[in-house]
Amino acid sequence: MGDRILYAYVCCCCRDRHWAAYSRKVRLARGCLARRFKRHLKGDGPLEEKRFPSAKIAFRQKGRLAIGTILSLICLILISRDVQFAEVKGVLVRTNYLFLALAVAIAIVNYMALAIRWGLLFYPHHMPHLRGLFSAFMVAQLANTVLPVRLSPVIRAYWVSEAENISKAFVFSTIVFEKILDGLTFLPMLGLLLIFVPLPHWLWFSELSAGIIWIALFLWLLLMAHYRDRVLDLLAKAVRLFPILNRLGVSQGVYSTLNSLDVWRETDKSFQLWGWSIVVWGIPALLNYCTMLALHIPAPFIAALVLLVVLQAGIRIPSSMGNIGVFHYLCVLALSLFSVDRTAAVSYSIILHLLNFLPQSLLGLVYLWQGSCGIRGRLSWVLNSSISDPEEKPTNAG
16 A cells, blocks of 8 residues: 555544544554655645655755766767677677586676675674575675665665575674675775786775775774774763663664674684675676686686775765676776776676676576565565655555
8 A cells, every 4th residue: 555545544444423432552652654745745735746755855866867878879889890790799709608608607706706705704603504604695785686676785684684584783793794795805806906007096096095094984883893892881871861762773783793703703713704794805806817717818816806896985885786787897997907898898798797697686586586575575665765756656565
């Protein structure tokens, strides 16, 4: 039932003189719904003219999509200049399918390694199944491919939370720590590349700035983990002074976040996390190099590392669905540093894009189909809330 229809229904029920015949729980639920929707509505005009605050978010998302689409078209135009697509077809025909099959296997193994590392972040409070974590990555990658906005962290958090019955705040905290680990592991690799390859100034400066932020966040998390008891005492005092924090779920969210930091108190688990972080950065570089071998591109292994750095920096650039255009342009740009033929570089970008999106998306469809109706329904509600204009939601979105 749509938001406005439900609001009108609640108001009508509350004005009904027979409403006292209903149970106290039903009356409280209706009153809560009425107050909830009144808070969302703005102005004093007719109900049909009132707007929801999240309309601004939808407007920004549509603006980002428009900018991303324009950038993708520009990138496609840039890489198609001076390129004969008959030659691109010839390069693709000469593909070594043995190395291509190996690249497909590496692409899947990469996500298995990511799932193993993610599972370590749940220690010692939860032991989620590896299959559930892997399926969350696949469904999130499917969403990144077909949706106009990147919602991978949100989808992973909801998927694992519903499948494993774990607090969403706890799951989302593990995803944040995972991103911090990625950023900290990325810094040494960038420093190593700067010794051997003259990277563009804008690239290493932007990544160095991001690295400083990752280090600051990691140190803050370590302090939170070390002084966990003091933080909980301060939280308890804040809840006593402001009880609304408890009703809003802030105290539960902070408690779940602090619980997710307990893994850093275990030395062996910390070393395992750093080891797997190195592995999950090395596997994509191996994938890049294996794809070069499949297309007979004579480039050194360090070119695969440079490509990995450039693509990582390109994640922040708005683009169309599936990162089409921007991904291909960044591949051509990175390979040009090693004097790779433009036609071969375009062919390489097409194959690598497929390897990064197609197998994962197909597996995501399988896992999404196998998932329970409850998980699919709640995930659909999350996606509608995140990417749709509230005025255009289907009537059953609420």
